[in-house]
């Protein structure tokens with residue numbers, strides 16, 4: 001409710017700033033640029049320079065400038081790449097279903113318990129999620145303790161140190177932010193859109209699928225891209241709960257540097273992860289645009 | 295009529311209880327395990343609860359000249375420096391992005407968002423090699439710099455949104471009454487922006503406190519922050535020590551969660567355009 | 569198409585009674601206008617018929633079926649919202665077919681019905697547009713088509729024209745009326761515009777504070793308002809309060825030197841309201857001797873305003889009351905004149 005008013009006000013003041021002549025304290029670009037400069041310089045030195053360096057260095061190897069690092073990366077880590085993309089998409093799909101379900105439920109019903117509880121993982125850092133899941137999902141972990149008491153089976157396989165543990169950990173950590181964003185979008189959809197559909201005989205499930213989701217498209221997109229990027233880029237969770245083989249790309253990158261001192265291949269893997277992110281974001285965006293039919 | 299209603303009510307109630315149980319277990323289970331471990335002295339399979347409870351590992355961590363306490367102070371110091379430097383550069387930048395007719399404004403905002411919207415690991419890896427050449431790898435300064443990159447997103451975006459939400463006319467009124475532009479900023483705008491700036495500071499503080507990947511590549515093995523210590527303990531199956539540190543790192547987040555609740559409304563995040 | 573019966577419907581929000589024991593019957597094919605000031609419970613009434621508000625007490629029967637606690641999607645009512653609520657991500661065609669798809673009709677059936685609906689509201693050719701590409705009046709008609717295409721048992725219109733400008737509103741109100749008669753569909757039409765209500769409704773209900781003040785045919789309710797609130801709401805511009813006097817002949821009040829008898833249930837010294845409509849007073853001229861059907865009184869022209877086809881005069885009586893009177897005659901400000909009004913057109917409460 002608050003946001004549109006704020007935005008309106010903001011855009012209004014932007015217009016005012018533009019119309020104001022310089023002698024009346026108009027805000028031209030130059031002083032503004034000077035104010036931004038320190039932050040921008042910092043970003044350039046500490047982020048953009050290493051980022052570009054990772055791209056450049058990925059083409060440099062002992063054999064000179066070329067694609068040697070990429071050749072090596074593909075021959076060594078093709079399985080890991082596919083594994084990474086698979087795990088990430090699986091987690092993303094589960095996050096999508098859970099967050100849409102919770103956001104949809106909360107759009108129709110008030111349930112303070114749910115509204116409070118789902119946010120908790122948002123405040124638990126990745127590292128601690130990794131450790132807690134290691135304790136929780138291990139073969140002799142707490143989940144199996146309880147499950148084997150309920151089922152009476154003494155030894156159950158552990159979920160940790162495998163793809164199941166990875167997916168559970170990613171989903172557990174990621175769904176709250178997606179839910180928060182999607183719920184915000186759902187709540188800003190006018191009641192009358194929903195009521196008009198119910199009035200024509202639509203079920204709530206269909207209202208979520210056919211009215212709420214399409215209208216909230218851009219926010220859902222943002223939520224999914226954020227989830228995707230932080231899943232595919234996360235190092236701590238696969239280090240703590242991943243299997244020894246196959247592993248997620250960030251672990252390969254990290255091992256390449258710490259164990260083999262091989263920066264070229266690490267950087268090639270980094271650039272490959274950039275490309276995966278860009279390709280998937282692009283594909284997803286195109287798909288969304290087609291869905292909207294605009 | 296009422297009979298049908300009553301059974302319906304019961305069915306809904308039971309369903310709700312089942313959901314509460316499953317959800318509660320899914321959300322609290324992993325955290326509860328960590329909490330139990332931090333108070334366990336002996337816990338062997340297949341006992342449901344630790345065989346022996348005690349504060350031994352908490353005492354180890356918190357008394358005397360412990361590694362954990364050193365790491366805690368180091369983590370807090372780094373986080374405070376990051377907050378201070380972050381705000382110092384973000385307040386002018388956020389103000390300019392909100393108020394001034396800066397060219398390429400959209401591009402700049404996206405640029406500041408990039409560290410969160412793109413995989414960070416390769417950047418940290420290359421940062422570490424750059425810092426080695428500059429001789430600041432393994433120093434507090436290097437680690438602080440690594441933390442700053444990631445927090446710049448929060449600080450710039452939140453301060454921009456905050457300044458945007460303050461009507462410009464308030465400043466104009468002060469200037470109209472004879473204040474200088476700078477005076478108006480410090481007397482009017484900054485106090486009004488305080489809640490947003492505090493939110494941004496909290497985000498940055500927590501982010502730095504919990505930062506692992508950057509610290510690991512830029513600082514290890516010389517800079518032992520709390521997360522690094524926890525990671526080492528957890529990888530070494532030192533469950534109790536790791537769990538104690540995990541709880542220590544979680545508490546500030548949960549405390550600030552209550553404070554942030556005011557700022558973390560879904561609409562507010564939407565307002566950031568994230 | 570069905571008869572709608574509402575029995576003892578009550579809805580409270582905290583302390584506030586949004587609906588207070590409302591009893592109504594809308595006959596098959598009848599258009600009932602619900603009229604009332606803002607906050608009187610009009611929307612609450614239609615929303616409880618559509619199923620978006622759960623009443624605290626009472627029953628809603630549609631075609632004899634008790635739908636009081638039926639889920640909204642099971643009711644087969646069709647609502648047209650004040651904001652139209654056309655889904656922005658769907659074209660006109662998709663908006664209109666939505667309800668048909670939910671009913672699992674065959675593609676041929678859907679095509680036939682859509683064509684019928686588009687034709688009905690005169691929108692053929694605009695199927696491919698998005699709502700944002702339509703004018704307000706066109707959007708309104710899409711909303712109507714979307715509601716009517718599913719063959720609802722009752723049509724609910726919550727201030728359907730209030731977002732349009734006066735001219736289109738005037739035209740659309742008659743289009744809606746014609747449509748409603750052609751389809752012979754039971755309809756509830758909410759509005760706060762008394763003229764709109766009176767001009768298109770078969771029956772009018774006046775709500776205030778969740779209570780039905782008066783219900784009846786438009787002519788009935790217009791010519792026999794039950795109290796000064798109803799009279800004022802139905803377009804009387806003048807409500808004068810004065811104290812009841814008494815003499816040998818009975819109770820009376822004075823207006824412009826004329827004696828107006830007061831109903832016997834009043835007490836002397838009590839306050840009464842005198843209600844006179846602005847367009848039912850004749851300005852100037854004398855009334856014939858011995859005419860008992862009219863009342864004649866005098867007043868002074870204090871001010872006037874030109875309204876295009878006529879003038880609005882502010883007249884002050886000797887008692888100090890001020891009346892607004894519309895007339896096509898031209899009178900100078902300051903002149904003292906006679907006024908003449910039908911005895912039946914003065915309402916005293």
Ligand SMILES: Nc1ncnc2c1ncn2[C@@H]1O[C@H](COP(=O)(O)OP(=O)(O)OP(=O)(O)O)[C@@H](O)[C@H]1O
Nearest residue numbers: 581584586604605606607608609610611612613760
């Ligand atoms: N969900 C709600 N919670 C609390 N009070 C409500 C709610 N909905 C309506 N009300 C109150 O009930 C009363 C009747 O509301 P309603 O919307 O039916 O009025 P209305 O006649 O449609 O008014 P308008 O002409 O302004 O649309 C109002 O006082 C309103 O404030």
Ligand SMILES: [Mg+2]
Nearest residue numbers: 610611612726
């Ligand atoms: Mg209303």
